[in-house]
Amino acid sequence: MTLLELRDLAVTYRGETGDVPAVRGVSLGLEAGEALGVAGESGSGKSTLAMSLLRLLPRNASVSGEILLDGEDVLTMSWGRLRAVRWASASLVFQGAQHALNPVRRIGDQIAEPLRVHGMATGAEARRRVTELLEQVGLPAWRARGYPHELSGGQRQRVMIAMALACSPRLIVADEPTTALDVMIQAQVLSLIRSLIAEHGIGLIMISHDLSVLASTCDRLAVMYAGRVVESGPSREVFTGGRHPYSRALAEAFPTVGDPASRMAPKGLGGDPPDPAHLPTGCSFHPRCPVSLVSCASEPVELRVAGDGTGAPHTAACVHVSEESR
Ligand SMILES: Nc1ncnc2c1ncn2[C@@H]1O[C@H](COP(=O)(O)OP(=O)(O)O)[C@@H](O)[C@H]1O
Ligand code: SF4
Ligand SMILES: [Mg+2]
Numbered sequence: 384m385t386l387l388e389l390r391d392l393a394v395t396y397r398g399e400t401g402d403v404p405a406v407r408g409v410s411l412g413l414e415a416g417e418a419l420g421v422a423g424e425s426g427s428g429k430s431t432l433a434m435s436l437l438r439l440l441p442r443n444a445s446v447s448g449e450i451l452l453d454g455e456d457v458l459t460m461s462w463g464r465l466r467a468v469r470w471a472s473a474s475l476v477f478q479g480a481q482h483a484l485n486p487v488r489r490i491g492d493q494i495a496e497p498l499r500v501h502g503m504a505t506g507a508e509a510r511r512r513v514t515e516l517l518e519q520v521g522l523p524a525w526r527a528r529g530y531p532h533e534l535s536g537g538q539r540q541r542v543m544i545a546m547a548l549a550c551s552p553r554l555i556v557a558d559e560p561t562t563a564l565d566v567m568i569q570a571q572v573l574s575l576i577r578s579l580i581a582e583h584g585i586g587l588i589m590i591s592h593d594l595s596v597l598a599s600t601c602d603r604l605a606v607m608y609a610g611r612v613v614e615s616g617p618s619r620e621v622f623t624g625g626r627h628p629y630s631r632a633l634a635e636a637f638p639t640v641g642d643p644a645s646r647m648a649p650k651g652l653g654g655d656p657p658d659p660a661h662l663p664t665g666c667s668f669h670p671r672c673p674v675s676l677v678s679c680a681s682e683p684v685e686l687r688v689a690g691d692g693t694g695a696p697h698t699a700a701c702v703h704v705s706e707e708s709r
Contacts, residue, residue: 384453384454385451387436387450388411388413388451389410392409392410392446392447393408394444396441397443401660411605417586418580418586418600419586419603420597420598420603420605422592422605422607424592427609428609430558452473470500471501472552473552475558476543476556476558484539489530490530491528494546495509516545520544522538554588561596576589589601593637594621594637595634598621602617603617603618603695614626614627615696627701629672633652654671664680665684666682666701
């Protein structure tokens, strides 16, 4: 069975000044042991998507569609069931999560917390598990007795990953897990995440604005623009041979993993992403698109088959991708 399946997922924030459709009709699947990268500029709806998976959205968000985790819809689960699912089946590592650690509690106690809450281990058994988890993320056992301020940013992010792994989840959702780290540390944390998911057969959804980070870590990529998936397919195909002009612009903007120069000034991406409260008509990308046609301003484009139809599925939402090309 597919580990995670999103069917026509939509999230709208209700605001005093109107509705913000942040995620619009996203359908995606993830198998156990597979890593899916979700890319897109700031405001494209990535974090909203991540939060919706565990029903962590604020109250003003309304959600429709289906989020099937092992075939069970997260959106209709009881609160009790949802509590059990959080951490134990799926867990979240979010951007700047390192700052979410409690400064006055020992690291070992914080890693043991999800084990205790879910009744998975206490006392000496929990301490053994904490040691094992610290080792898995490349930290010595004695760190358990220390406090977060004694750690570097990269080490704190490793602690967050240890916490996410604590209850042996089947799915980890990592929202910009390395964005706040410097390049060297970013590469180390990415290779750690990669080896952990391969070893444990965990499904990973990794979110970043940096396409090269995702291409180096994930099997498949989904590129989001204005709340929609505009291209999805095998990482290499999307990164080096993107069929949607936006994917190509993102690949050009972030050519090398963690390159600080491209982080500061992404090349090839003119203009700003649209405000979801005032989306352009037709293809949302048309005001920035270098190859737009007149029809793009009025006619929306659905995802079309973009690969040759023989390999893994590859789709893109652009008029230049014709179904006949397969
Ligand atoms: N709590 C909220 N209330 C209203 N709008 C929100 C809220 N959170 C996010 N948004 C809006 O939803 C859109 C998508 O945001 P987000 O999911 O954070 O994108 P990303 O993670 O790709 O940067 C943005 O326009 C953002 O302003
Ligand atoms: S549909 Fe038109 S505007 Fe949209 S990406 Fe393709 S060419 Fe550009
Ligand atoms: Mg975000």
